[in-house]
Amino acid sequence: MSDETNHPNMTEIGYDEERGAVAVEEHGFDGHGEVVPAGDPFADPGLEPHRPRITDIDAKAAKRAERQVALLFALSAAATIGFMVAFTEIPRTAVVDFFPIGPVSASNFALGMLLGMALFSLGAGAIYWARTLMTDVEFPQERHRLESDPQARADAAAEWKQGVEDSGIKRRPLIRRTLLGALTVLPLPALWILRDLGPLPGDTLRHTAWKAGERIVNNNTVSLDGATGQGVRPEDLTIGSLVTARPQSALTAGEDFNNMMAKSAILLVRMDPADIKSKQERDWGYQGIVAFSQICTHVGCPVTLYEQQTHHMLCPCHQSTFDLTEDGKVIFGPAARSLPQLPITVDADGYLVAQRDFDAPVGPSFWERG
Amino acid sequence: MKSLSTRRRHPLAAFVVLALGLAFAGALFAAFVSPAADADTGETPAQQLANGKALYISSCSTCHGMNAEGSSLGPSLVGVGGASVDFQVSTGRMPAKQLGPQVQAKQTVFNAQQTGDMAAYIQSLGGGPGVPDSSLYALDDSKVSLGGVLFRQSCSQCHNFAGEGGALSDGKFAPALTQTDPKAIYEAMLTGPQNMPVFNDKVMPPAEKKAIISYLVTSRNEPNYGGAGLGRLGPVSEGLFIWTVGLIALLLFAVWIAAHTTKASAERVAKAAAAKAGK
Numbered sequence A: 001m002s003d004e005t006n007h008p009n010m011t012e013i014g015y016d017e018e019r020g021a022v023a024v025e026e027h028g029f030d031g032h033g034e035v036v037p038a039g040d041p042f043a044d045p046g047l048e049p050h051r052p053r054i055t056d057i058d059a060k061a062a063k064r065a066e067r068q069v070a071l072l073f074a075l076s077a078a079a080t081i082g083f084m085v086a087f088t089e090i091p092r093t094a095v096v097d098f099f100p101i102g103p104v105s106a107s108n109f110a111l112g113m114l115l116g117m118a119l120f121s122l123g124a125g126a127i128y129w130a131r132t133l134m135t136d137v138e139f140p141q142e143r144h145r146l147e148s149d150p151q152a153r154a155d156a157a158a159e160w161k162q163g164v165e166d167s168g169i170k171r172r173p174l175i176r177r178t179l180l181g182a183l184t185v186l187p188l189p190a191l192w193i194l195r196d197l198g199p200l201p202g203d204t205l206r207h208t209a210w211k212a213g214e215r216i217v218n219n220n221t222v223s224l225d226g227a228t229g230q231g232v233r234p235e236d237l238t239i240g241s242l243v244t245a246r247p248q249s250a251l252t253a254g255e256d257f258n259n260m261m262a263k264s265a266i267l268l269v270r271m272d273p274a275d276i277k278s279k280q281e282r283d284w285g286y287q288g289i290v291a292f293s294q295i296c297t298h299v300g301c302p303v304t305l306y307e308q309q310t311h312h313m314l315c316p317c318h319q320s321t322f323d324l325t326e327d328g329k330v331i332f333g334p335a336a337r338s339l340p341q342l343p344i345t346v347d348a349d350g351y352l353v354a355q356r357d358f359d360a361p362v363g364p365s366f367w368e369r370g
Numbered sequence B: 001m002k003s004l005s006t007r008r009r010h011p012l013a014a015f016v017v018l019a020l021g022l023a024f025a026g027a028l029f030a031a032f033v034s035p036a037a038d039a040d041t042g043e044t045p046a047q048q049l050a051n052g053k054a055l056y057i058s059s060c061s062t063c064h065g066m067n068a069e070g071s072s073l074g075p076s077l078v079g080v081g082g083a084s085v086d087f088q089v090s091t092g093r094m095p096a097k098q099l100g101p102q103v104q105a106k107q108t109v110f111n112a113q114q115t116g117d118m119a120a121y122i123q124s125l126g127g128g129p130g131v132p133d134s135s136l137y138a139l140d141d142s143k144v145s146l147g148g149v150l151f152r153q154s155c156s157q158c159h160n161f162a163g164e165g166g167a168l169s170d171g172k173f174a175p176a177l178t179q180t181d182p183k184a185i186y187e188a189m190l191t192g193p194q195n196m197p198v199f200n201d202k203v204m205p206p207a208e209k210k211a212i213i214s215y216l217v218t219s220r221n222e223p224n225y226g227g228a229g230l231g232r233l234g235p236v237s238e239g240l241f242i243w244t245v246g247l248i249a250l251l252l253f254a255v256w257i258a259a260h261t262t263k264a265s266a267e268r269v270a271k272a273a274a275a276k277a278g279k
Helices: A020-027 A059-089 A106-132 A150-167 A173-185 A188-197 A248-252 A254-264 A279-284 B002-007 B013-033 B045-059 B082-090 B112-126 B141-154 B182-191 B206-220 B235-259 B266-278
Strands: A095-098 A102-105 A216-218 A242-247 A266-270 A289-293 A305-307 A312-314 A321-323 A329-332 A344-346 A352-354
Touching: A059 A106, A095 A106, A102 A106, A216 A248, A216 A352, A242 A248, A242 A254, A242 B141, A248 A254, A289 A344, A289 A352, B045 B112, B082 B112, B082 B182, B141 B206, B182 B206
Parallel strands: none
Antiparallel strands: A095 A102, A216 A242, A242 A266, A266 A289, A305 A312, A312 A321, A321 A329, A344 A352
8 A cells, every 4th residue: 555656446545345344444544655653743533433324224224215215206207297297288377376476377386396396306315315325434535646657658658659650751741741731621611611601791780771861750659560650740749758769661671670670779859959068969950859879889778768857868788878968978887889879850741850871880889890 | 540640650651651642742743734635626717726826835936936937946837737746746746855866756745636726727827738637547458568568668668677667877766667556657658757758649649658557557467477576677686586595595405414414323323233133
């Protein structure tokens, strides 16, 4: 036992099948391979004497424990089967009143309880098994150096050298170079297939559905199927009004609707024109009505928390706050860019329309934006 | 009487006297100060305006001015309409008791008739949205789905998807709508109290206000399909619960497992040894 590297086998970790636990206790003290100086205050105290469990000395108790573990495993299986039954048999709309929680969906409740029971019983059975019936004899496991001995290392190095020599790779540069070349191009297909991820976005991130004369449709008047909606007249908006809106073309966008609204959602706010500090913002608005992108410039949540007295527009996700009296500039929060303003005017029929598209890309910053 | 005089030196006597005194003072205060019961509503419009003006001057004019022209403490009320007065007074927000980030709902001070008188007076000053008819905010079960769409579109950002309310900036907040009277919800949309935007009848037609109210009132009685609602505040309260209560429970369970030994007691070992030797 004194030289660990020479005995990389089971006897080293201090447990011997033939001698058993008692033998381990006897030699547990000298397992370190170091001479312990007399009077060493840090002497290794060794292992405590082994104490048997009830199940080790009483066959009846052991049998009972075995049955308990089996019962837990059987319970787990039953709960798993119950889960499958509950999944198909409990009506989706059934509601049960469960005391501390109140009315909950019977299906969700049963699925959660049964899956929980299945996993818990499995875990409880495993723990109970390990603690009552699996062996609990203590033994120290000594560590040895992971490094091979110098002779083995020298042998391996010599073999490698000999192998290189035998292969002739040094003498035959043609083979060496073609092999290296083949290995170099091998990973390229993994990159090459990425081209099928689709056409590059091009300048689509810089443009929205808004264009000159595009009518602004009040979201509140859009039917549930999204096919009809009404425009907004300036006189509809009183001071302090907030309206979320979409371009008229969104009513007929069909499958493209979500892509379109991801960029084109706007909100209209009417405030006293005297409250607007920026001349550009006044010019881009109409009699105190201003239109801003609804997409937060941080990560694209819909900003709609409008405080009509402070004219602050908050984003519900990360509390970015934009000042709608000053070109939508950021006054708090993680957003890095002002909320883009949509220049608006009134068309011949008296409805609010866009003057043109946004001047700045809407939504979160992106790589190519610079 | 004799028993009273013997007990007056009892150690608790002073507390009993104090409690009786406080109860008497409280009853007296309630009798004089609490809102009078609804009187008969047989007022003529002229009386209503006169009563409303008198109440306005005694309770509102300090901040809003003698002619509702406003001051540095409160905005002008010319043109805000009777709906605004009814909302502010019937929810107890006005008269305001203290300045702060936001005037909060509290116990009402005026009864329904007094509120109506003041609403009529303010309405007479410059028009504005009037107190809505009760048919406008009656529940309509067929509009719940539309109301949900509209609520999530225009209201949920501040008031939370389940109407539980939420924080705004600098101590302001959007109140919870779980107990709010449908009439007050209608009036709030109509008039945009404090920092809430205005949703007038042109941008949010009455039928849609009705749909939103139908959705809100219906959702109050909806079961929590996923189990405990935890305030219906979403992932924040759910995460907080499971990372504190759930994790601590697991830790305690692990400690409990490790703290219980499975080893046999010494006498049990001796007994087993004796039994073995006996064989």
